[in-house]
Amino acid sequence: MSNFLSTNKERRRALLTVVVGLALVGTALGLTQPVTASQKSLPGARTASDDSTCLGCHSKPGLTKELANGEVMLLTIDAEHFSETVHSSEGLSCTNCHLDISGFPHLPFAASSLREASILLYPVCQKCHIEQYNQTLDSIHQKQLAGGNYNAAICTDCHNPHIQKRITDPTTGQLLPDARLQIPQTCARCHSGIYNAYKSSVHGDALKNYENQEVPTCISCHGVHNIQDPRTDAFRTNSPLLCAGCHTNPEIMDKYNISTNVLNTYVSDFHGTTITLFEETNSDQPSNKPVCYDCHGVHDIKRADDPDYGIAMKENLLIKCQVCHPGADANFPTAWMSHYIPSATKYPLVYYINLFYKFFIPLVLGGMGGYVLIDFIHRMVVRLKGADRK
Numbered sequence: 001m002s003n004f005l006s007t008n009k010e011r012r013r014a015l016l017t018v019v020v021g022l023a024l025v026g027t028a029l030g031l032t033q034p035v036t037a038s039q040k041s042l043p044g045a046r047t048a049s050d051d052s053t054c055l056g057c058h059s060k061p062g063l064t065k066e067l068a069n070g071e072v073m074l075l076t077i078d079a080e081h082f083s084e085t086v087h088s089s090e091g092l093s094c095t096n097c098h099l100d101i102s103g104f105p106h107l108p109f110a111a112s113s114l115r116e117a118s119i120l121l122y123p124v125c126q127k128c129h130i131e132q133y134n135q136t137l138d139s140i141h142q143k144q145l146a147g148g149n150y151n152a153a154i155c156t157d158c159h160n161p162h163i164q165k166r167i168t169d170p171t172t173g174q175l176l177p178d179a180r181l182q183i184p185q186t187c188a189r190c191h192s193g194i195y196n197a198y199k200s201s202v203h204g205d206a207l208k209n210y211e212n213q214e215v216p217t218c219i220s221c222h223g224v225h226n227i228q229d230p231r232t233d234a235f236r237t238n239s240p241l242l243c244a245g246c247h248t249n250p251e252i253m254d255k256y257n258i259s260t261n262v263l264n265t266y267v268s269d270f271h272g273t274t275i276t277l278f279e280e281t282n283s284d285q286p287s288n289k290p291v292c293y294d295c296h297g298v299h300d301i302k303r304a305d306d307p308d309y310g311i312a313m314k315e316n317l318l319i320k321c322q323v324c325h326p327g328a329d330a331n332f333p334t335a336w337m338s339h340y341i342p343s344a345t346k347y348p349l350v351y352y353i354n355l356f357y358k359f360f361i362p363l364v365l366g367g368m369g370g371y372v373l374i375d376f377i378h379r380m381v382v383r384l385k386g387a388d389r390k
């Protein structure tokens with residue numbers, strides 16, 4: 001029995017590989033002349049009225065089809081939802097995407113599972129969105145897909161074609177505020193663990209519960225259509241700049257009363273200095289110095305003064321230091337001035353020592369210089385007077 005299942009599974013896998021291959025080759029051949037989104041009003045483009053034929057059957061509730069693997073494909077399309085989609089309001093109809101269907105009966109449909117159906121149908125998107133499609137070719141999702149991981153995201157996982165509304169402002173091209181708030185949920189479908197961590201972080205909490213548009217969503221740090229593997233050395237070494245994009249901007253941070261010195265204090269201490277040097281020379285080399293997220297976390301960043309997890313609490317911070325300084329004891333974190341620029345109130349000793357040197361060194365050097373100068377003048381005068389007497 002288990003034998004049968006495994007061969008069956010293997011057969012499906014082999015079939016799916018062929019399907020993915022065919023889909024890629026087919027679209028490369030058949031759709032090499034993409035219609036760009038701006039060509040939407042060309043004569044000959046179908047109008048939404050064509051939809052009534054399809055919807056005559058497909059708006060009926062309960063229309064389904066059983067696939068070879070036993071999964072059930074739901075074939076009902078909500079006519080009202082569809083009429084509110086960006087594609088419908090741009091005058092596009094069912095057959096602009098379902099190119100091989102014009103009436104009933106349809107041509108035989110090869111997909112034997114729901115995932116296979118999605119993989120067969122999504123390449124049509126490139127016909128009009130070649131820019132986004134090309135970006136995805138280089139993404140980690142597409143690489144995973146090509147490597148046989150069919151759960152990796154394709155266009156229709158993030159954009160359901162039958163309900164997709166507009167997500168950018170057509171005049172400015174900016175992402176619409178409502179669409180931005182939805183982004184983490186889009187990724188949550190497959191990255192639920194990370195989403196749950198993010199949801200309770202200082203960033204996610206502000207987005208979800210206060211509709212804050214200034215905190216990062218998943219795509220602020222990962223990009224969208226060209227998402228790369230974030231666990232490379234280059235990503236790690238460049239990551240402080242990712243945080244700094246917002247955290248050094250007083251226009252954002254002043255509102256929250258958060259210091260914008262977090263980058264320069266980081267860069268100027270023993271950890272950051274080395275990271276910065278690395279960045280300039282060879283950023284793809286591994287570095288053992290901490291970056292922002294070694295202390296703050298990534299998806300689970302908390303407020304520094306969070307009563308449970310905040311790293312302003314020495315015992316919480318110590319755990320982070322011990323990852324690289326295993327022998328560190330309770331007083332170890334005090335060896336580090338955090339992000340503070342020393343002042344009369346914070347780290348007064350360092351501040352006054354700095355201040356002392358600020359005056360002491362010019363005084364000593366200036367004094368010495370002055371002494372040498374006066375001595376020189378004195379000698380010259382003596383010598384000149386001696387010459388006069390001769």
Ligand code: HEC
Pocket residue numbers: 053054055056057058064065075094095098101102103104105106107108109
């Ligand atoms: C007479 C009713 C009817 C009409 C009209 C109709 N369909 Fe279908 N459609 C079905 C049924 C039934 C199925 C289930 C599979 C089958 O029997 O071929 C289906 C399946 C599908 C599928 C799933 C994949 C497949 O090919 O099986 C798609 C996509 C689809 N239809 C799109 C359309 C589009 C687009 C139109 C309009 C051009 C349309 N249909 C018109 C009844 C209809």
Ligand code: HEC
Pocket residue numbers: 051054055058073074075076077082087092093094095096097098117118119121122124156157161162
């Ligand atoms: C923007 C392109 C686009 C438009 C417009 C569009 N479809 Fe689809 N449709 C797709 C894609 C892509 C899939 C495969 C979806 C997936 O991944 O499951 C699909 C899947 C389907 C399916 C199979 C069931 C499912 O949801 O996967 C049916 C039935 C269907 N479409 C009917 C229609 C009808 C009827 C219309 C017009 C009212 C329409 N489609 C408009 C792209 C489109």
Ligand code: HEC
Pocket residue numbers: 035037038040086087090092096097122124125126127128129155156159161164165166167168169170
């Ligand atoms: C026949 C051409 C065509 C096809 C095929 C097509 N689209 Fe579109 N799509 C458009 C047009 C036109 C717009 C409006 C874009 C604009 O005004 O910039 C649009 C808009 C969109 C938007 C919203 C963009 C925004 O800026 O708000 C998304 C997302 C989208 N399409 C995804 C898809 C996906 C996913 C597929 C494949 C399932 C697909 N499209 C297939 C023509 C098409």
Ligand code: HEC
Pocket residue numbers: 125126129132133134136141153154155156157158159167168175183186219224225
């Ligand atoms: C992993 C999820 C994901 C996948 C896969 C994905 N998109 Fe997107 N897409 C998004 C998000 C999120 C946005 C909004 C971000 C933005 O506009 O900056 C977006 C924006 C868009 C837009 C609006 C214009 C733009 O570039 O911002 C279009 C058009 C679009 N996608 C089409 C596609 C097509 C076509 C594919 C497949 C080739 C695809 N997307 C694959 C998540 C995805």
Ligand code: HEC
Pocket residue numbers: 140141144149151152153154157158183186187188189190191218219222224227228229230
């Ligand atoms: C349809 C499911 C799906 C969706 C939706 C999806 N992903 Fe993925 N993603 C995957 C799979 C599968 C992988 C391959 C690695 C794995 O299995 O975890 C992956 C890998 C990644 C990776 C590389 C890290 C790794 O573990 O290899 C990042 C980063 C990533 N996704 C970010 C995102 C973001 C951001 C979004 C939303 C805009 C998103 N994903 C939406 C399925 C998805």
Ligand code: HEC
Pocket residue numbers: 184187188191194195198203216217218219220221222230231239242293298299
């Ligand atoms: C503030 C920037 C930031 C935000 C916001 C963010 N990420 Fe990440 N993400 C990173 C960094 C940096 C890494 C690499 C961490 C590491 O190497 O431990 C990473 C790693 C990942 C990984 C791969 C490693 C793993 O833990 O599996 C995935 C998948 C991922 N992020 C998805 C997401 C999703 C989904 C969201 C939104 C819910 C999101 N990220 C939000 C910065 C961010």
Ligand code: HEC
Pocket residue numbers: 202203206212214215216217220242243244245246247252256258292293296298301302303304305
């Ligand atoms: C898109 C802009 C943006 C990016 C990118 C970003 N942040 Fe933030 N961050 C914010 C905003 C806005 C807040 C304030 C949220 C609030 O208080 O509601 C915040 C809050 C914080 C806090 C809490 C400060 C406190 O104690 O009150 C920390 C810590 C933090 N971010 C660290 C990071 C780190 C580390 C990174 C990079 C991995 C990062 N942030 C990336 C915008 C950003």
Ligand code: HEC
Pocket residue numbers: 240243244247257258259260262263266271290291292293294295296304311312317338339
């Ligand atoms: C070696 C550990 C460490 C590193 C590396 C680090 N931080 Fe911090 N960070 C801390 C600690 C500890 C605090 C809490 C300071 C306090 O309130 O006593 C803090 C506080 C903060 C705050 C809150 C400041 C405020 O005004 O409330 C932000 C924002 C922040 N860090 C961002 C960053 C960014 C961005 C980076 C990278 C450029 C970074 N941190 C690197 C340990 C670190």
Ligand code: HEC
Pocket residue numbers: 270271274288289290291294295317318320321322323324325332333334335336
């Ligand atoms: C990701 C690993 C990592 C983390 C986390 C880390 N450090 Fe370090 N730390 C290093 C490395 C590596 C050096 C050596 C730097 C050099 O010589 O360029 C270093 C050097 C130091 C030094 C200089 C003196 C010495 O021992 O060489 C101090 C002090 C220090 N760290 C304190 C801390 C504190 C406090 C924390 C926690 C808030 C911390 N570190 C977290 C990796 C780390």
